[in-house]
Amino acid sequence: MIILVEKLARECKIKSQDLITRPIGRSLFEKAMEKIKMTDKGETVILDFENIKVIDSSFIDEFIVRLIEISSTEDFYIKLKDISLMAEINIDSVFHSYSNYKDKRIAAAREELGRNNKYYIGPLTQEESDIIDYLKINHHSSLSELLRFSGIEEIKIMPILQELYSLRVIKKINNEYYSV
Amino acid sequence: MIKESKDIIILPDRFRDPYTFESVLSMNSSLLESSGTVDMSRIAFIEPYSMISFLLMGRNFLRKRGEKLKLIHIPIHIHQYLNRMDFFSKGIFILTETLPEGMSLKRNPISNRLLEITEIPGKERQGVNALSSVISIFRKRSELILKFWMDESIVDYFVTVLSELCQNIFEHSLDSGFVTMQTYKSGKENIARLVISDSGVGIRGSFEGKKTLNYKTTSQLIELALTTPISSKREFGYGLCQVNSITEKLKGTIFIRSESSSLTVLYNKIEKGKNIFHRNDLPYFEGTQIAISLSA
Numbered sequence: 001m002i003i004l005v006e007k008l009a010r011e012c013k014i015k016s017q018d019l020i021t022r023p024i025g026r027s028l029f030e031k032a033m034e035k036i037k038m039t040d041k042g043e044t045v046i047l048d049f050e051n052i053k054v055i056d057s058s059f060i061d062e063f064i065v066r067l068i069e070i071s072s073t074e075d076f077y078i079k080l081k082d083i084s085l086m087a088e089i090n091i092d093s094v095f096h097s098y099s100n101y102k103d104k105r106i107a108a109a110r111e112e113l114g115r116n117n118k119y120y121i122g123p124l125t126q127e128e129s130d131i132i133d134y135l136k137i138n139h140h141s142s143l144s145e146l147l148r149f150s151g152i153e154e155i156k157i158m159p160i161l162q163e164l165y166s167l168r169v170i171k172k173i174n175n176e177y178y179s180v
Numbered sequence: 181m182i183k184e185s186k187d188i189i190i191l192p193d194r195f196r197d198p199y200t201f202e203s204v205l206s207m208n209s210s211l212l213e214s215s216g217t218v219d220m221s222r223i224a225f226i227e228p229y230s231m232i233s234f235l236l237m238g239r240n241f242l243r244k245r246g247e248k249l250k251l252i253h254i255p256i257h258i259h260q261y262l263n264r265m266d267f268f269s270k271g272i273f274i275l276t277e278t279l280p281e282g283m284s285l286k287r288n289p290i291s292n293r294l295l296e297i298t299e300i301p302g303k304e305r306q307g308v309n310a311l312s313s314v315i316s317i318f319r320k321r322s323e324l325i326l327k328f329w330m331d332e333s334i335v336d337y338f339v340t341v342l343s344e345l346c347q348n349i350f351e352h353s354l355d356s357g358f359v360t361m362q363t364y365k366s367g368k369e370n371i372a373r374l375v376i377s378d379s380g381v382g383i384r385g386s387f388e389g390k391k392t393l394n395y396k397t398t399s400q401l402i403e404l405a406l407t408t409p410i411s412s413k414r415e416f417g418y419g420l421c422q423v424n425s426i427t428e429k430l431k432g433t434i435f436i437r438s439e440s441s442s443l444t445v446l447y448n449k450i451e452k453g454k455n456i457f458h459r460n461d462l463p464y465f466e467g468t469q470i471a472i473s474l475s476a
Contacts, residue, residue, distance in 0.1 A: 018315055020343040021308045022351075054336050056343040057418040086336035090422065097409035097418055 001039050002046045003032055018054040025062025032067060041075045044180050050082040060094045068106055071168050077180045081111035088114055088121060095122040109169045109180035120169055128164055135170055135179040142176055190219040195230035198435045198471055206463040208237055212244055221253035228362050228375045229471040231267060235358060236379045238272040250274040260285050266296040292321045294362040300349045307350030314359055315339055325363050328370045328476040337426045344419040345376040345470055353380025353467060372474045379467035383438040398441035399458035427472055435471040440464045448475060
């Protein structure tokens, strides 16, 4: 499912290209959830930010972070698309603060390469980053292919894959791993 | 402070920057005890931070005394400027003189290197509406306001700064506040100054419930808020940290004053050594006053 955030904002009677403040984040979250409830289990929800210039930390907290938090229990995946430079900086800052202070990491897959040269935003390790890149390029992969590519022992790669799956930045279907 | 007579306080020409304005703030308690007539004849120049702080002084007077400060002998060019910035439209002061007919500054597109003083209400819903309106006007005028610094991302950086600081007013200060911005010339320098101020609970008051924070002075707490994602309401926050990081990227300066303390961070002079300045012995003034400046 693709959610055009600009259109979602218009449905909430917000015409601005800047999405800021908690109340606006809360309104868009409620509106997005109405749509997400209609998706299939395990579906990727692309949040397309085309034409949106600035999203601030309060909006990110109430919209993106809440969607990611609820994505495990509701079984969907979030992917960000067409993020502006400023939005990327602000999302990255919120995700890093969240991860530092909640003792629980948060990250989001993204459609295009960011200024960090990665297909995600958030505080992931180099090994985790390499796996996401590999899956992005190959779309999906078996465990044996990932072992061969990464050179990591099976006993060590399993918790990494499990963590990436918990973070909802990769999918696991049967014994195959998929990019979001 | 100069008192012309028992009833009239003469303000000095100290409205040029946040540092010189301290001498006006030091008159605040005398002002509150006075009859409330202020002579402005000596003022030759007013920049945005001093203007907003003086507006807050007037509002505090009105709240505490139940009457408005009377401004007299305002030089015409100062009167024109304050009128243009919507300083008098807030209903805080009494004017004994009006501008002569045809002397008001025109509100044409060429003079739009500014954001007029706008009140940010203390309640969330009204605060959000006011903030959205300020950002919309800023976007329309940004090419003029930020003419000397213009690049692809600077407008978005300033939208983030405006958003974070104005939200602090209705999320933390327990008061309403004011925002303004202007680009002006000082000597050979062009200065863009964004000012967001309130007379609420102040930074120390806002963080009162956070017993885990380790600081001795209010200026240390301000520095903590600038450099660490702490929040008074939630487990962590981002606002001032993000503002600090953006100001660093833009090589600007931050001045934050709260109660009797201030912190100045100069990112434009890092190569010259120390760039953070703490003060904790200033005259008491309620709330939090913030100025973000760029120079070119």
